[in-house]
Amino acid sequence: MRPTLRQLEYIVAVADTGQVGLAAAQLNVSQPSLSAQLADVEADLGITLFQRGRAGAKITPVGKEIVRRARQILHELEDLRAAAQGGGIFQGRLRLGVLPSIGPYLLPEVVRRLHAEHPSFRLIVREESTRDLSEGLRSGRLDMIISTPEDHPGARKAHLFKEHLWAAMALDHPLAQSNSALRIGDLRGQTLLTLGSMHRLSHIVAGLAARAGGRVSDEYEGTSLDAIRLMAATGAGIAILPSIYAATEARRGTDVSLLAISDTAANRDLALIQPQLPEPRPGSEVLADILRHEAETLMNRPTE
Template sequence: MALTLRQLKYFVATAELGQLSQAAIHLTISQSAVTSAIKELEDSLGTQLFVRTASGVTLTDTGRRFLNHAYTILASVDEAMRIPNLESTLTGTLAIAASYTVLGYFLPHHIQRLNALYPRLTIQLHELNRDAIEEGLITGQYDMAVLLTSNVSNPELALEPMIHSVRRLWVGAHHALLKRESVTFAEVAHEPFVMLTVDEAAQTAMRYWNETPWRPNVILRTSSVEAVRSMVANGSGVAILSDMVYRPWSLEGRRIETIMLLDAVPAMSVGLAWRKNKELSPAMHAVREYFRHTFMEPRASG
């Protein structure tokens, strides 16, 4: 089995963070994807890179030596992408629309990297809700969008999901549910629930709640992720949100823990969108290839 850059990126993130779950959150992918990539890497090398412990993972002696090689390989690839060719000659303006969650928790880092790769390309960002983004793409007001593709069903748009961020139950640091071996919607339904509303989060939540006989005991609806974080950390309620927006501390410095629910909860998918049958400009193609290279697992549709 051939070694891949995806495996190296996942290995480095796990080595640096010491936990598969934290690496998954950092990479905005599922923990199972990290686990599978590391197992594939260990199988390819024929040796164990990590020792699994109750608190996470630690590098073996071989793993520590391999980490230095992984750093070198990834740095070389990053340097190769900066070789003057398209990066130095690509010019123009690209209008990219993005939804609130994507712009707040995902896109800025990648815009910074795109600006470094293509210094003569001007990227214009526009924050909008999904309906406005879809209309703008169809009418040609925006070239591309980065949004929650899991919310889009417009047949006039081409979609390319990039990441699938797992949704988990958020609870305060000393919540009783942390002592359970497994947690279900039936148990969550008895808890005060804080419902996020931005980017159609409430509608999405009710879709998967409606597949159960239970309903959330909503005590607050808010468009503020920080308000949800504070309410949960203070012990006033629980929430179900994606790893992409998870941070372990509230603004007050109180801890938030996550629990994987036993019941199925759909992941939050983030990706690119553009008008179907639109010929991709060189700038659009460059952005698309950047994200494909970064996440290694493009899933095109439309």
Template sequence: MAFSFRQLKYFVATAEAGQVSQAAIQLNITQSAVTAAIRELEEVLVMRLFVRHPHGMVLTDSGRRFLRHAYGILANVEEAMLLSNWESDFRGSLSVAATYTVMGYFLPAHLRRLAALYPQLEIRLYELPRAEIETGLLQHDFDVAVLLSSNVDNPALQLESIISSPRRLWLPAQHPLLSNPAPTLQDIAGEPYIMLTVDEAEQTALRYWEPTSLQPAVWVRTSSVEAVRSMVANGSGVSILSDMVYRPWSLEGRRIETVNLPDQVPPMTLGLAWKAQAEISPSIALFRDYFHQQFLSPSSSQRSTGTR
């Protein structure tokens, strides 16, 4: 007996959410359906995937290993479904610039799909800070960029947002603030804070702290998301980061929990940028159309609201 695509989807959603109830909300199904799918999957695999705790579901070592395979299977199925709708003999080239966060946590899977859909589209890729990307776009060094559009304020560039990724409070397991359904920045100000600095993350954070007349009690600054993940998971402090870079486990296998924040903490917006009033080449148009199909079409509305 084989496992099903549905069981894999429910398993991954539960692993990422850490709770059956949250997975059910994301999937728009009942909790009993999620529970049954996971039980069936465990029976097929003859292994225990989760340890059930009062506060949620924690992956076993076997569950963590299987999660990596599940991601790959789901990605391959999605790619196969795309291929059935997008076959093309398009030829062209495109120079694409991206910032660190986009390159590390968003773009690789889409580059893989684009290569499968358009094997004769040559994409030249560059990772640079936002300011250098903006200059490069205006000087025609790059055709298009994928960056954190919420950081861009340049009237010479045309922007098109494609994803809005909520920012949440990251906490270690069993932290007292997990029992607070709506912690405020005042609550967080009393905690040691792990400040991410890459891609202007610190400047962005200080902008939404400033109106409160509060400051985060920064314990350490780091350009590494993995360092933030490990330090939060190990109980050294808390942080506020977007769902795009969230993973529920540190490299040491410790759990990172998240809590929703008030509206004063804005989401992180990711989008495309190109020189305003420049001619849109067929390659740029194809690149834009791909992301429209992925995130801006009605059928993709659920996908565009979260990347956890």
């Protein structure tokens, strides 16, 4: 049957690298052989997958759909082999996309545990914005993602945990003297600092600002939680931080005062998300349990 599974691997490799030569080296085949196989597939299907030139191999619109389906077929083959060996996802490689506001703080201990318990398992992590994670899951570039479930309709979701939000402010900020959690009214008139608009967190913060009568800074959009915390330390505003970050990174320093925000809207849900196939990938619930356990451990740490 054509295209063959090997030809599908060639197609995906060229799409990933953008270069026939790089794809050939990655797959340990000669460039002329790979080019000939691509030409055979295009002839069999009656389409052009890539526009090839000096700049590389640029995927065509119809090629994008073929690559997406090729990835899905190859993933299902990997799942079949893993199921036969009894290890599910832990028998091979998993490309996991994760929000940069959660990955560096949640994953280190998770990766250590996975390596100890499943030494043959390869976890490849990509930190991307909410929007890019959605594209990666749809295209098959990512196998699973850790993200906010409301941003990925039509996908299969396993709830992991709910993060409450914290306010970080300069040590001499008037609100820093409070000995209790902040109420939504305490943020009235305040300038709130958050990540850029491609991140769900920015929309949550905008909603809090609107309800409180505050404003989101239009002078500074952070690219990382560290960046907005440091801006808050200078007195530029109040940084809104998720609880896992607050319980790991922020608590190590003394440059800001941290206070919980007591409001039903001051939280975000995180889920392990994968394409909506008839069945979840074998072993994905085990991964979800490990992530839940580590998140609970982190969020139960004191923040000061």
